[in-house]
Amino acid sequence: MLGIGLIKGLSVTFKNLFTPIFTIQYPDKKVGLLAYSKHINKSIFQILKENPKIFLMGIIGMVTIPVKIDQFPRFRGNEFVWYDDRCTACASCAKYCPLGIIEIVTHPAGENMQAGENYAIDKFDIDTGRCMFCGLCVEACPYDALHMGTDFERGNYSRVNLVLDKETLTSQDKNPSSWFRPQFESNEYNPWEESMSNSKDAGRHEKPSYQKIKEKWVNKRKTDG
Template sequence: MLYLVKFWRLIQVSIPSSKLQFKQGENKLYGLGIVKGLLVTLKNFVRKPATINYPEQRAPQHSRFRGEEFAWYEERCTGCASCAKFCPLGIIHIETSPSEANIPEGDSYKLEAFDIDIARCMFCGFCVEVCPYDALFMGSGFEEAQYSRQDLVLDKIKDQREGKNKSPSTWFRPQLEAQKYIPLSGTEMKWDDAGREEWTYHPTKRPKRDLLSWRNKNFKNKGEN
């Protein structure tokens, strides 16, 4: 009611009484546009707010959200540097040295450095997609502001040694969604649960083709021509 009284006083002050009349030959009332505009304002004034008071309140975050960080599992990494090769901006730096342990098992490289410069990263996710052993994940955190650009270079080996908590995103990891894993729940995901999703063949969706008969038929037609 108080807003309506203020609104009526505003109309009385800003619009002369002689103007609050119909023009001769026109069905138009001066000040009606202001009334319509303020009605929209009053309608939205009583509507439930769509925003929240961040950071005191936080909106629910989807498990596939790609944050400004990466979750790396050293136990799964072989130092192949596929992520660094496919990075379009070249922000991943990996240094390896020959390993003297477990060479028959494939552990022929020892990681000396694994750095990611998130100051230049556009978070396209190519490095996560091309990792053959699912050792690299997109993270879920986004509060990564720093005072120095040097602090934006993530030393993943140092984070691994210090036991930094990881919140891997389920983006490009449908097996984690099947497990109903929630990144920001505080539950630590074990590295052996981060395996690649099992590939299933659907014979009803893909037509079968006898490649041998198809090849013989094509070569026979070429010979006749």
């Protein structure tokens, strides 16, 4: 009969009217007074005393609090995490990048050149304005010095600000993503709750010291004859 299919379809939409909302309000959501006082960690009376306008807005549920969406640990984020003391300036990341946006300038500085640790890095620029976050540079890094980040709200008014230089990379918060870093997943590390500022935690293996390398490659051979 004509119209039965329509009524069937409308019953589905009617049923969905009472199912919970699955969309997420982003970047802000409107909340009531209790949730707002919990968010800013102040009691309701303090809000009334300090800002009566927000108190009134809160009564009708119209104050806004920011919402931060948690991604999954492998999320390839907008900033890179780089540990300068792990990096040997081998430039594997720069060679592996499909777009060629990593620029590394080094100069030889130090006495232990053969140990591979004494190239001083003058410049380590990642132009995230052209980056597509494929993560191949992270995959290429043999010493776990470069990691994908987890931040994603990095809007800027100028393209120049999107270039991550050496100073930014060393000074910013280090919340590496577990993309291509299985050691993070086994440790149940959550990048949104804790940061990883110590570079020793970040790697699968530690960078061997000069003494160790000398022991392994020079002294041992001498004894072997």
